[in-house]
Amino acid sequence: xxxxxxxxxxxxxxxxxxxxxxxxxxxxxxxxxxxxxxxxxxxxxxxxxxxxxxxxxxxxxxxxxxxxxxxxxxxxxxxxxxxxxxxxxxxxxxxxxxxxxxxxxxxxxxxxxxxxxxxxxxxxxxxxxxxxxxxxxxxxxxxxxxxxxxxxxxxxxxxxxxxxxxxxxxxxxxxxxxxxxxxxxxxxxxxxxxxxxxxxxxxxxxxxxxxxxxxxxxxxxxxxxxxxxxxxxxxxxxxxxxxxxxxxxxxxxxxxxxxxxxxxxxxxxxxxxxxxxxxxxxxxxxxxxxxxxxxxxxxxxxxxxxxxxxxxxxxxxxxxxxxxxxxxxxxxxxxxxxxxxxxxxxxxxxxxxxxxxxxxxxxxxxxxxxxxxxxxxxxxxxxxxxxxxxxxxxxxxxxxxxxxxxxxxxxxxxxxxxxxxxxxxxxxxxxxxxxxxxxxxxxxxxxxxxxxxxxxxxxxxxxxxxxxxxxxxxxxxxxxxxxxxxxxxxxxxxxxxxxxxxxxxxxxxxxxxxxxxxxxxxxxxxxxxxxxxxxxxxxxxxxxxxxxxxxxxxxxxxxxxxxxxxxxxxxxxxxxxxxxxx
DNA sequence: GCCGTTTTCGGCCCGACTGTTTTCAGTCG
Numbered sequence: 241x242x243x244x245x246x247x248x249x250x251x252x253x254x255x256x257x258x259x260x261x262x263x264x265x266x267x268x269x270x271x272x273x274x275x276x277x278x279x280x281x282x283x284x285x286x287x288x289x290x291x292x293x294x295x296x297x298x299x300x301x302x303x304x305x306x307x308x309x310x311x312x313x314x315x316x317x318x319x320x321x322x323x324x325x326x327x328x329x330x331x332x333x334x335x336x337x338x339x340x341x342x343x344x345x346x347x348x349x350x351x352x353x354x355x356x357x358x359x360x361x362x363x364x365x366x367x368x369x370x371x372x373x374x375x376x377x378x379x380x381x382x383x384x385x386x387x388x389x390x391x392x393x394x395x396x397x398x399x400x401x402x403x404x405x406x407x408x409x410x411x412x413x414x415x416x417x418x419x420x421x422x423x424x425x426x427x428x429x430x431x432x433x434x435x436x437x438x439x440x441x442x443x444x445x446x447x448x449x450x451x452x453x454x455x456x457x458x459x460x461x462x463x464x465x466x467x468x469x470x471x472x473x474x475x476x477x478x479x480x481x482x483x484x485x486x487x488x489x490x491x492x493x494x495x496x497x498x499x500x501x502x503x504x505x506x507x508x509x510x511x512x513x514x515x516x517x518x519x520x521x522x523x524x525x526x527x528x529x530x531x532x533x534x535x536x537x538x539x540x541x542x543x544x545x546x547x548x549x550x551x552x553x554x555x556x557x558x559x560x561x562x563x564x565x566x567x568x569x570x571x572x573x574x575x576x577x578x579x580x581x582x583x584x585x586x587x588x589x590x591x592x593x594x595x596x597x598x599x600x601x602x603x604x605x606x607x608x609x610x611x612x613x614x615x616x617x618x619x620x621x622x623x624x625x626x627x628x629x630x631x632x633x634x635x636x637x638x639x640x641x642x643x644x645x646x647x648x649x650x651x652x653x654x655x656x657x658x659x660x661x662x663x664x665x666x667x668x669x670x671x672x673x674x675x676x677x678x679x680x681x682x683x684x685x686x687x688x689x690x691x692x693x694x695x696x697x698x699x700x701x702x703x704x705x706x707x708x709x710x711x712x713x714x715x716x717x718x719x720x721x722x723x724x725x726x727x728x729x730x731x732x733x734x735x736x737x738x739x740x741x742x743x744x745x746x747x748x749x750x751x752x753x754x755x756x757x758x759x760x761x762x763x764x765x766x767x768x769x770x771x772x773x774x775x776x777x778x779x780x781x782x783x784x785x786x787x788x789x790x791x792x793x794x795x796x797x798x799x800x801x802x803x804x805x806x807x808x809x810x811x812x813x814x815x816x817x818x819x820x821x822x
Numbered sequence: 823g824c825c826g827t828t829t830t831c832g833g834c835c836c837g838a839c840t841g842t843t844t845t846c847a848g849t850c851g
Binding site: 259265266267268269270271272274275298299300301302303304338339340341342343344373374375376377378379382590620621623624682683684686 | 823824825833834835836837838839840841842843847848849850851
């Protein structure tokens with residue numbers, strides 16, 4: 241099961257949505273939303289807290305604490321159950337469509353009895369929205385487009401959702417007697433940004449105990465298939481999980497086969513074929529005699545085919561096989577090579593944890609040698625940042641930095657907002673006071689390509705902008721990226737010495753692996769950042785590392801693997817470049 | 823429903839955009 245905190249978070253988020261739809265009480269809904277976020281980002285496991293401990297969580301009072309207790313005791317919350325009876329689940333689904341919020345979802349349900357996304361599409365095609373107050377031709381168009389976007393994401397889930405589930409199942413199966421090995425395979429092992437189904441591989445001499453354990457898992461809502469070597473379940477959330485059990489002798493070949501991708505496998509098998517061999521999930525065989533040559537480890541299989549082991553994130557048939565054959569496979573970035581995080585928030589703006597809490601985690605849990613605090617700047621009005629507040633934070637950062645005997649060197653930065661014209665929140669003089677600035681787009685997503693490209697390029701040309709944050713601002717499955725000419729932007733990054741961020745938030749992963757590959761060609765440097773808004777989210781940087789690996793990045797390409805001295809030189813070089821000559 | 827006091831009720835992130843209206847509600851970040 242997921243951590244109880246996440247279950248409670250999802251439950252209160254749902255309750256908040258239901259409140260907005262049924263009562264329209266935005267403040268009460270917001271209270272549940274805030275509580276949900278706090279609980280999800282809270283360090284301590286809620287199931288280990290007593291009532292007093294629960295009420296110590298920010299935004300949790302007696303009413304919500306009671307509901308958490310009720311959930312932990314009974315597995316349900318009666319108030320939420322009651323709300324569910326009043327709103328079909330499909331109506332809540334409607335609010336996931338961009339531009340459709342609780343108010344209009346309620347209208348659709350109450351006047352047209354639309355209670356699911358397919359029903360909504362049908363109603364639009366039947367012209368039933370036309371005469372509805374608050375809806376028009378543009379609304380119809382936008383809703384249909386939003387539905388398309390959702391369907392393109394399909395039933396795929398984000399990495400952490402699949403990763404957590406897979407981790408639990410691997411732990412459960414590893415505990416079964418006779419388990420020689422158990423690992424995640426498939427697109428999750430390749431760290432694709434979304435995962436359609438979870439593949440798990442077990443090496444064991446007998447498969448029955450694993451099939452029995454697997455289909456009896458508490459996560460299994462439905463057993464889709466059950467056989468001697470292969471079974472499939474569907475979880476309550478609808479995610480499909482497949483288990484294959486192979487003999488330990490076939491482990492390497494099977495892991496290779498089930499990791500994919502399909503295109504990678506086809507090409508590797510063709511190479512085997514040309515050498516008079518045959519590769520299957522059971523091993524690498526001599527085509528004529530059928531004698532098994534190798535199969536125990538992936539390394540051995542690749543090696544026999546004339547290649548070094550290829551890291552799973554590279555296995556997409558994007559040239560990795562040729563590179564492996566020619567001995568020019570990149571040494572991809574690893575998590576351990578990261579020496580710092582350059583984009584993080586605190587509760588001074590929209591983060592959940594204090595400066596001290598974030599820094600302590602950066603030191604104790606991540607062992608960083610430098611760490612940047614980059615809270616939002618004033619242009620994001622909702623964050624209520626002021627000159628005074630950021631300067632006060634700088635003092636606080638300096639004091640905290642001086643008091644740390646070991647632990648990361650602290651950099652005081654900010655996440656600037658890139659205005660429609662490419663300007664940022666503060667003038668040069670004020671910006672010069674920061675150790676480091678990230679700059680990102682947060683609004684005006686609809687600008688045309690030319691204007692948008694100019695906007696970003698101008699931000700790159702600002703001598704105080706060191707990192708270009710979440711470039712496309714896409715939200716996976718929710719919002720497409722902004723329209724830019726990527727090559728022009730990457731050329732500007734390279735020319736001006738601006739690092740391109742690989743934002744690790746799992747619903748962003750921005751820039752994507754494809755754009756990383758494209759930017760690399762321009763000689764761009766990168767920063768892999770967590771953009772953490774809580775202590776726990778600092779760990780999300782591993783998704784950014786996965787994305788960087790898929791983009792073939794090495795430690796040399798990533799500025800936050802560099803020594804602090806080299807990083808500071810990079811920052812200083814840009815500032816010098818921006819200074820007028822003489 | 824939570825929070826912070828002006829301690830027990832009133833405010834709650836705020837501004838902009840969009841498509842719909844014909845002055846604004848709904849949605850978003």
